[in-house]
Amino acid sequence: MSDADSRRLLTQDQHELQMVRIGQGNGTSSDNPSVDTTPKLSKRNSSERSLPLRSYSKWSPTEQGATLVWRDLCVYTNVGSARGMKRIINNSTGAVQPGSLMALMGASGSGKTTLMSTLAYRQQGGTVVQGDILINGRRVGPFMHRISGYVYQDDLFIGALTVLEHLNFMANLRLDRRVSSEERRLIIRELLERTGLLSASNTRIGCGDDEKVLSGGERKRLAFAVELLNNPVILFCDEPTTGLDSYSAQQLVATLHELAQKGTTILCTIHQPSSQLFDNFNNVMLLADGRVAFTGSPQHALSFFADHGYYCPEAYNPADFLIGVLATDPGYEQASQRSAQHLCDQFAVSSAAKQRDMLVNLEIHMAQSGNFPYDTELDSFRGVAWYRRFYVVWLRATLTLLRDPTVQWMRFLQKMAMAFIIGACFAGTTELTQLGVQAVQGTIFIMISENTYHPMYSVLNIFPQGFPLFMRETRSGLYSTAQYYVANILAMLPGMIIEPLLFVVICYWITGLRATLYAFGITAICVVLVMNVATACGCFFSTAFNSVPLAMAYLVPLDYIIMITSGIFIKISSLPVAFYWTQFLSWMLYANEAMTIAQWSGVQNITCFGESADLPCFHTGQDVLDKYSFSESNLYRNLLAILGIYFGFHLLGYYFLWRRARKI
Numbered sequence: 001m002s003d004a005d006s007r008r009l010l011t012q013d014q015h016e017l018q019m020v021r022i023g024q025g026n027g028t029s030s031d032n033p034s035v036d037t038t039p040k041l042s043k044r045n046s047s048e049r050s051l052p053l054r055s056y057s058k059w060s061p062t063e064q065g066a067t068l069v070w071r072d073l074c075v076y077t078n079v080g081s082a083r084g085m086k087r088i089i090n091n092s093t094g095a096v097q098p099g100s101l102m103a104l105m106g107a108s109g110s111g112k113t114t115l116m117s118t119l120a121y122r123q124q125g126g127t128v129v130q131g132d133i134l135i136n137g138r139r140v141g142p143f144m145h146r147i148s149g150y151v152y153q154d155d156l157f158i159g160a161l162t163v164l165e166h167l168n169f170m171a172n173l174r175l176d177r178r179v180s181s182e183e184r185r186l187i188i189r190e191l192l193e194r195t196g197l198l199s200a201s202n203t204r205i206g207c208g209d210d211e212k213v214l215s216g217g218e219r220k221r222l223a224f225a226v227e228l229l230n231n232p233v234i235l236f237c238d239e240p241t242t243g244l245d246s247y248s249a250q251q252l253v254a255t256l257h258e259l260a261q262k263g264t265t266i267l268c269t270i271h272q273p274s275s276q277l278f279d280n281f282n283n284v285m286l287l288a289d290g291r292v293a294f295t296g297s298p299q300h301a302l303s304f305f306a307d308h309g310y311y312c313p314e315a316y317n318p319a320d321f322l323i324g325v326l327a328t329d330p331g332y333e334q335a336s337q338r339s340a341q342h343l344c345d346q347f348a349v350s351s352a353a354k355q356r357d358m359l360v361n362l363e364i365h366m367a368q369s370g371n372f373p374y375d376t377e378l379d380s381f382r383g384v385a386w387y388r389r390f391y392v393v394w395l396r397a398t399l400t401l402l403r404d405p406t407v408q409w410m411r412f413l414q415k416m417a418m419a420f421i422i423g424a425c426f427a428g429t430t431e432l433t434q435l436g437v438q439a440v441q442g443t444i445f446i447m448i449s450e451n452t453y454h455p456m457y458s459v460l461n462i463f464p465q466g467f468p469l470f471m472r473e474t475r476s477g478l479y480s481t482a483q484y485y486v487a488n489i490l491a492m493l494p495g496m497i498i499e500p501l502l503f504v505v506i507c508y509w510i511t512g513l514r515a516t517l518y519a520f521g522i523t524a525i526c527v528v529l530v531m532n533v534a535t536a537c538g539c540f541f542s543t544a545f546n547s548v549p550l551a552m553a554y555l556v557p558l559d560y561i562i563m564i565t566s567g568i569f570i571k572i573s574s575l576p577v578a579f580y581w582t583q584f585l586s587w588m589l590y591a592n593e594a595m596t597i598a599q600w601s602g603v604q605n606i607t608c609f610g611e612s613a614d615l616p617c618f619h620t621g622q623d624v625l626d627k628y629s630f631s632e633s634n635l636y637r638n639l640l641a642i643l644g645i646y647f648g649f650h651l652l653g654y655y656f657l658w659r660r661a662r663k664i
């Protein structure tokens with residue numbers, strides 16, 4: 001019998017629904033909730049899981065396990081100013097108890113990810129949540145990041161790191177500050193063993209085109225290992241088996257089952273699990289278009305569907321059957337939506353729904369009537385100090401830079417090659433003659449532009465590329481936007497000093513510019529500042545725009561403005577009034593003036609053209625400075641101005657990153 005046929009079979013006689021217990025094996029024995037009869041559920045001892053209701057005396061998910069309930073939950077998302085808000089989750093009510101492994105299933109687009117991320121307090125920015133979500137009677141809040149783990153559908157890692165390094169960084173950011181480094185090492189080792197990653201601990205995670213990278217299954221297991229670091233009492237997994245072969249998927253779900261048996265509450269969205277995989281779940285919630293079509297045990301799901309005319313054929317995968325009934329058939333959209341909605345209506349008035357509501361109402365009642373301190377357990381956690389977080393983020397950014405040849409080494413080699421080429425082109429031309437003046441000014445301009453354009457464009461990708469991971473980690477409270485931004489800038493800084501310095505050393509001496517320590521020092525300082533300010537400008541554009549092409553589209557006109565006002569192409573005093581302000585942004589102008597002063601200050605003996613006394617001639621360095629409207633007294637002002645622009649761009653860069661992080 002085909003799936004479509006089975007879906008259309010109507011029931012002959014309606015069975016009375018069996019009472020569905022929410023949380024198989026967990027009897028709701030506490031009829032008198034005022035008595036604290038709950039045994040302390042050591043999270044790691046499944047034999048003590050007989051009583052699901054928490055104690056009334058205190059709030060302690062670690063001891064009692066986490067009971068997650070939600071009632072009348074609606075989630076709306078903003079779909080643009082013209083279309084307003086779209087309801088994605090529609091009056092959903094449900095409960096998951098300690099020790100249960102619940103599968104959240106439904107057709108694609110039914111709202112599984114949205115529901116789960118909302119329950120985990122990790123919903124997208126711009127969504128509006130209505131209704132109650134409680135953990136052991138306490139409304140969910142930022143504390144969820146501390147007591148829960150969330151394995152995302154798409155794994156995001158820094159490919160340059162090894163498995164062990166990644167776990168170390170995460171342990172440093174997530175674990176209590178009092179966990180010693182030896183304990184941390186043992187925790188990581190245990191997790192590597194548990195997730196079968198021990199042999200891959202020194203393998204680079206990789207990012208696809210690397211030679212040695214983790215397989216899809218290993219990446220998934222690494223994502224799990226990270227989430228298990230701080231021993232979460234509740235674990236959310238978004239399609240953890242997608243992309244895995246059946247053996248890896250089976251192993252992964254078996255690990256989840258084991259975890260659940262030890263008392264962890266697990267909620268897991270899953271796509272078309274095999275029958276064998278499906279057997280591991282002791283609870284299932286079925287969604288159709290944001291509504292709950294069923295919640296309870298998988299066996300009861302099948303009998304509920306059968307009661308309403310949908311028989312699962314023998315030897316047919318029950319998970320496929322349940323999802324198939326709720327899915328929209330192409331060509332029969334309205335009919336299949338109507339039948340799914342009908343099932344949702346039937347479930348809403350079923351005894352299974354009433355049983356679920358009892359537990360949910362009891363938890364909400366306890367939340368409203370209970371009078372016990374909530375924060376005692378959370379207060380005992382000591383997060384990592386801010387400077388330690390900063391150090392870890394900086395170290396990670398530095399390692400990433402060092403290991404990514406396209407960011408650091410290629411650029412470095414290219415810069416050295418350019419220094420030799422420029423030096424060779426101008427070698428022997430920078431004499432104290434009229435032609436020498438042109439050659440010196442040309443060398444200065446080339447040195448400035450070489451250290452402006454390439455660095456500026458090469459960092460455009462830095463923030464967009466790391467943005468998804470940054471968002472995920474910053475939302476989990478691992479670090480702040482400021483820590484991330486400054487750590488990344490500081491990680492780049494050594495390269496941004498060493499690279500231009502080597503460039504100047506090579507280029508300056510090959511071209512034969514003015515051989516005094518003063519002139520060389522000022523030139524070197526200017527070139528270092530120019531490279532840093534250009535990078536700061538690139539960072540600003542990379543945080544202000546969503547994509548590199550968009551950032552480039554706006555950066556190119558700015559480049560021209562800065563170049564035109566560099567003092568080489570037009571005398572600044574003759575700029576049209578409308579463009580007069582542009583010179584204040586031009587670090588090329590400030591650097592050009594400072595480097596020109598360093599080359600020509602105090603020079604008295606420039607040789608004139610021999611042939612004609614009528615030709616214009618620079619006799620002294622002052623003549624050269626006058627030609628460009630430069631003034632010796634501006635030297636230090638120029639250096640300070642470049643520094644000012646540098647900080648200005650970074651402040652703007654930080655501001656835009658902060659703004660984007662807040663919006664999403």
Ligand SMILES: Nc1ncnc2c1ncn2[C@@H]1O[C@H](COP(=O)(O)OP(=O)(O)OP(=O)(O)O)[C@@H](O)[C@H]1O
Pocket residue numbers: 077078079086088106107108109110111112113114115124
């Ligand atoms: N930010 C958003 N803006 C507009 N629509 C959204 C947004 N987020 C989710 N949706 C819509 O809400 C519905 C539910 O999305 P969700 O990702 O929760 O479904 P899902 O069941 O997890 O799907 P899948 O199994 O394919 O991952 C989809 O129709 C989706 O297009």
